Amino acid sequence: xxxxxxxxxxxxxxxxxxxxxxxxxxxxxxxxxxxxxxxxxxxxxxxxxxxxxxxxxxxxxxxxxxxxxxxxxxxxxxxxxxxxxxxxxx
Numbered sequence: 001x002x003x004x005x006x007x008x009x010x011x012x013x014x015x016x017x018x019x020x021x022x023x024x025x026x027x028x029x030x031x032x033x034x035x036x037x038x039x040x041x042x043x044x045x046x047x048x049x050x051x052x053x054x055x056x057x058x059x060x061x062x063x064x065x066x067x068x069x070x071x072x073x074x075x076x077x078x079x080x081x082x083x084x085x086x087x088x089x090x
Contacts, residue, residue, distance in 0.1 A: 018073050022066070029062045 006014075033055070040051045 015077060018077075022069055022073065025069075026066050029066070033059055033062060 036055055036058070040048070040055050
C-alpha cells in the first residue's frame, strides 16, 4: 500500500475500519444465533430435531463466513505489498 502512495494513517484507518466491520458482523451473528438457540431450546417438548440441526448448520456457516471474510481481508491487504515486491524484483 505504501507503494501506492497511501499514508500510514490511511492504511491504519482502512485496516481498523474493515476489522471493526467484521467484528460487528461477528457479534451480530452470535447474537442472532443465541436468540434462535433460546427459541429452539425453549422447552424440552418444543425441541424439534430439524430445528436443532438447522441451528447447528447455521452456526457452522457463520463460522465459515467469518473465517473466509477475515482471510479475504488479510489477502487483499497484503496484495498491493506483494505486487510492489514483484515490480521491484521484476
